[in-house]
Amino acid sequence: MWGILRQKAGGVTGLSSQGLGNQMLRLRPVASAMRSYSSATKEMTVRDALNSALDEEMAADPNVFVMGEEVGEYQGAYKITKGLLDKYGPERVVDTPITEAGFAGIGVGSAYHGLRPVIEFMTFNFSMQAIDHVINSAAKSNYMSAGQINVPIVFRGPNGPAAGVGAQHSQCYGAWFGAVPGLKVLVPYSSEDARGLLKAAIRDPDPVVFLENELLYGESFPVSAEVLDSSFCLPIGKAKIEREGKDVTITAFSKMVGYALKAAEILEKDGINAEVINLRSIRPLDRATINASVRKTNRLVTVEEGFPQHGIGAEICASVVEDSFGYLDAPVERIAGADVPTPYAANLERMAFPQIEDIVRAAKRACYRSPMAANAS
């Protein structure tokens, strides 16, 4: 029924995007339904967005505390926790020895007792040394204890590739954590995402894996007064349509949202009107928004930096095939990182991750605008 409504509504020009949004997704709180930044006078970096979100949540709830390597005295390996030690003291901003398994385990234990830890992994690549605590304890305890032990913990840190950091610092763990029931997995892109989703994560009673991106920390985005308010919060499990379009749907998360938007601009010049969806949440995945979009555009391109096999794109493709098969006019195009451990050399690294041109070509393929040799172009 949604598909039909979409098609009807989509055919009527002059309907504002806002109206459409409110009609289709009436469960969405008013806050995130407002796409236009009516009073966007301020710009904020993602780093400051995360920092302010942590600051506000720590001020609001004395149970919230931060723990990790270099988070206190050093102001954070990437300065996300800057100023927090001075403001809240060493009891609430805890510098730890180099023991991921240790502090992840300690965090989980403290969460069992009712504290609300925010555990920082210097990079999620190092979470591998603590992954048992995240999966076997944090994710599964509420279920295994029949609801008696909930784990209001947040694991956060940079995820995926930065620039020139090699195989052990570049893997995207979205697919791995996204596969586990019991976890929530969030992937902010803009400063608004960073603030709203981190606050939501901290307030959430369930364990949340919060995947940031090192290269986004320094990027600035406009933020409205509403986003800057300390009560601002984004719902978990809702994707955002960053750019409306009618010809092809492009799903992306984290840094790839920026790339997808740039690709959309290039595609516009070639007469292809792309809709870009910022996933914001890998688990729960907003299948409703994705499917509604594909039912409107009939074509899908998924973008991610992680390895292709068993990746986010694979799940999205399966979901669309299950729910909206009849609406697809072309096979789903899946763009992912190369199936190799990330090389360090700059030229090889560039080839190992999606570039804007790759997204443009895939969208054209999906729109049958390029020569259809098997898998080519």
Added chain:
Amino acid sequence: MYSLYREPGVLLWRGFTMQEFANQCFGNNIGHGKGRQMPIHYGSKKLNYITISSPLATQLPQAVGMAYSLKMDKKDACVVAFFGDGTTSEGDFHAALNFAAVMDAPVVFICRNNGWAISTQVTEQFRSDGVVVKGQAYGIPSIRVDGNDALAVYNVVRSARETAINEQRPILIEAMTYRVSHHSTSDDSTKYRSKDVIEYWNTVHSPITRLRNWVERKGWWSDKEESELRIHTMKQVKHAIDEAEKEEMPLLRDMFTDVYDDLPSNLMEQETLVRETIQRHPKDFPKDMPL
């Protein structure tokens, strides 16, 4: 040799050339590393130096495993594993020591206790009496040495190696020193410690100064030779860097090789696809892409 990331000196001693160091850092085509690993993550099969891995302490149980295999093969050899004070907090450190003791593995653990792990001082890293007692706790003969005394370190390590091989058991050495440099080029340690302290350790207790004084007192060295050596080495380093910079980047093929022993069909297909794409859309790819 299983190192952490502050032991290029060991590799240099073994015979890794200045040029090879530069090639690895630049990630160029002729470096042994084929542009795969980050700078300072050296390795050399020829010199028995395992390629550096970033996650801390993971090399320690691996060192024990390798030592065990040397033991099984009855080789007249042992494994040396380097790490810092911070690494001793990781779980793998404890697993490694325990296993080494129980399996009587001929491994020499050398801890460079330089007082700092990025900005974390040892007092915030552990409350034990350093690292030497941890070795003892696991039943490993352990010794603490002045890490800034080159002769003492030499004697200790030589003795440790003999014991490890002849008695087929692990040894732990804690070399006390001080990290005068920043943690890395991304760090400014004056933000968390005083310049005076750094200066003090860099001059008064510098292991280089101490050894030099001793060698000069023996009449084997002079100021003139010192300055000649410095000039010569600077030239060598600069030359290596210049040469490395000139070299080509790694070939496209090197992105797909060595994922597995043999190149699997899906990667062969990917490589073909990439080449076709580059041919068809050359403007989408940088010009300096060696194919």
